[in-house]
Amino acid sequence: MRKSNTKPKHTWQILVIIITVVILGLNAIPTLYGNNNALLISTVNPTQALPNPQQLRKIMQQKNVQVTQIINGASDSKIVIDGDDEALMRAQQQLKTTLGDEYNVRLGNQSAAPKWLQELGVSPIKLGLDLSGGVLFVLEVDTHKADQERLSNAKDETLQIIHDQGLRGMSVKIAAADNKVDTTTNSIGKIDLHFLSHQAAQVKLVVKELQQRLPGISYSQTNDRSGNLTFLEQNISTFHQEIMAQALSTLRGRIEELGITEAVTQRQGPNRIRIELPGVKDPEQAKRIIGATASLDFYEMANSGTASAKSFTDQNGQRLRVAPKPIFSGSNIENASAGRDEMGMALVNLSLDGLGGKKMSEFSRDNIGKPMVTVFSEYHKNTADEMIKKSKVINVATIQAQLGNRFSITNLDSPQTAADLALLLRAGSLDAPITIVQQRTIQASLGKNNVNNGIMALAIGLGITLVFMGLWYRKLGLIANASLVLNLVCLLGLMALLPNVVLTLPGIAGLVLTVGMAVDTNVLIFERIKEERQRGRSSFMATETGYKEAFATILDANITTMITALILLSIGYGPVKGFAMTLSLGILTSMFSGVFVAHVLTYLVKPQIKVKAQVAAKHQEQI
Structure with a gap:
């Protein structure tokens, strides 16, 4: 009976270990090939x-x-x-x-890696900027310019409402100010509305209609002939958050279109975005696409009585007046691809979403035989380092029939222009201009030196640890060494398996730290087992008690470390985030190998340890 109790079956634990090691081991192997x-x-x-x-x-x-x-x-x-x-x-x-x-x-x-590994769908660990080389961009989103654009659009909306309601004697203009935060009204910028003294009732109707179109705007009357339209600070803060979220989403889309899968794109501070492009060897192409602030809008030609009509210049230098609001914008474009027409000229084929297709269908149905103007806009910095919006007409097409959600933009300069425009339209346009405030290129040779030095440090640390554990704990040390090697294999496989994990130079430091943490787990357990054996307990009971009693201490230590790693992961960026990611995954694999795997291995070699313990006990009785 005692023999059956001291040899419990661990079939399911062994199966879990084998399956886990095989899956993660296969994912770790391609990293060795690079x-x-x-x-x-x-x-x-x-x-x-x-x-x-x-x-x-x-x-x-x-x-x-x-x-x-x-x-x-x-x-x-x-x-x-x-x-x-x-x-x-x-x-x-x-x-x-x-x-x-x-x-x-x-x-x-x-x-x-060998072809059979590639066919399994496994790939090497994605390397960060400091290990593979590449380009680092820090972009600044001009939220101030976005506020000005928003204020200008609100002015155009107000003028259009006044025109539609046939009101005379009212005037609207943006107040001449620097559009900084007004601490007395908690607003940024304002629109002055002037009217006749008997038009107070009509003004309320104008404001009511405007607030339905622009829910975030508020009105305050200054005297019997004027008032102010403003966006409150709370609404502006929400608008800035939306601008940053849209910029992040658009930039990630552009990076995906470039075929870069290991990029890191994250917010840095209130209005900056950090982009790391590991492995990029053509920084100018990335800069041209990522830094582009292009947008596309489609307008109808303005009538003679259209209020606040916009004016643009076409390719021949002719001025064209268009309606103040576009029919639809680039945000309604679902897909875009470059191509050529029957004459061999470059074009872009567009596919609109449901809303854009509906707008296009209704507009083209009611405007057959009339022109539609396509306006391309970009932001540029002038000599005074000010952001200036430059717009040009790239296409004026006469609508021949009712259109749906598919049509083409023709008469483009070159196939490269068409390809770049299609890429930008697929990824989305930016609501606010962006500026590259920092650009740094890291050579691949420097990355290789970092990899070699990091692997050497890891090998030295691992080798010294294996020798020490083998000499100090003997058979238990061999168990610790086996679980330590399995821990490293599992960690590398897990990092290769997860899609958003990137190994950086501080991440290699995290690997070395994980080795120390895994050994620490085994040391706590083995020292506890030795204490229980000294108290006279059997090998089986000492092992069982050692793992059980040490588990609480190990769990507490790993949880506190994990909390710190998750904090670094959430607020850090670049190298800090790489270290935190490796540390977090290393905690999970060290718990698995140091507690679960080592526990099973200890039971597998326990009979030999038990015999030695019995011999020692008989020897003590004889004395």
Whole structure:
């Protein structure tokens, strides 16, 4: 009976350990192989065919570039290059020159793991900016300019309401101020409304209609002939939060369109956004797309009696007057793709969402034979370092029939212009202008040195720990070493498996710290077992009590560390966030390996330990 009690079955625990180690081990293996440089080739026109592999190999041979593999996908081809960054850039330039503007050639990478591992869908750990090299951008969102645009739109809405209601004698203008926060009225900027003394009742109707269109606006009458329209501070704060959220979403969409999957995009301070682009070797392309503040609006031509009509310049320098409000904007565009018309001219095919399609259908139905104006707007800094909005007409099309949610923008300058415009429209336009206030490029060679130094530090720390545990605890030390190695394998596999985890240089420090934490878990348990054996308990009872009593201490220590790691993860950015992420996952894997795995391994080798304990007890009785 006693024998059956001291040898409990641990079949399900062993199965859990095997399944976990196999899954995470397979995900950890590709990290040992790393990535190879690659080029991604896609067509400007979706209907165009991709180059065949023989043609691509021939182009590469012209520049003596060794091709490891060519992977043909549904929408692009990938050429895996055997060479450094210099060979990659040389290959990209050769492809651009040979293929021309019909194709886009982007820089990328491909896992160097064996093909059978790639077919399983596993990939290496995504490396951060400091390990793989790349580009860092810090962008500033101009919320002040967004406030000015919002105030200008409110003025246009007010003028339109006055015009629609046929009121005369009223005037609207934006107050000449710097639009800073007014501490007396808790508002930013204001619109002065002037009217005749007998128009008080009509003013209330105008304000009521305006508040229905713009719920965040308030009105205060200063005297019997004037009043102010303002946005309150609370509403402005909400507006700024929405602007920042929209900017983050748009920038992430643009980064995804560039094919960069390991990017880190997060808010930094009240109005700044930090973007890390690991592995990016063409910073100018990223800067051109990410830093663009382009937007697209579609207008109808203004009538002679239209109030507050806007004026734009077309490509021939002619001034065009359009309605103050667009029919729809770029926010209603669901998809966009570059292409060519029957004459070979570049164009962009647009697909609208439900709301945009409805607006387009109704407008085109009522305006057959009339023109529709497409206006492209960008923000630029002038010589005084002020943000200026520059708009131009890129297309004036006569509506021939009722349109739906699909149509095209034609007469664009070049295929590259069409491709960039389509990318921006797919990712979304920005409601507020952004400025790149910091740009830093980290070379890949520096990243490789960081990786080598970090791995060396990890290897030295792990080696010393394994030797110490083996010499000090003997068989228990071997158990600790086995669980320690499994902990490292599980952590690397978990980091490769999770989609948003990026390994940084401080993250490697987190790996080293995780090794120490895992060993600390085993030390607490083993010392407790030794104390129980000294009290005369059997090996089985000492082991059981040791794991049970030490678990509470281990859990408390790991929970407090996890709380700190989660705080760093939520408020930190860049290297701090990388360290916190590795530390958080390391706590989970060290608990699994140090408590669960080590517990099972201890029971598997327990009979040998028990025999030694019995021999020692008999020897003591003889004395």
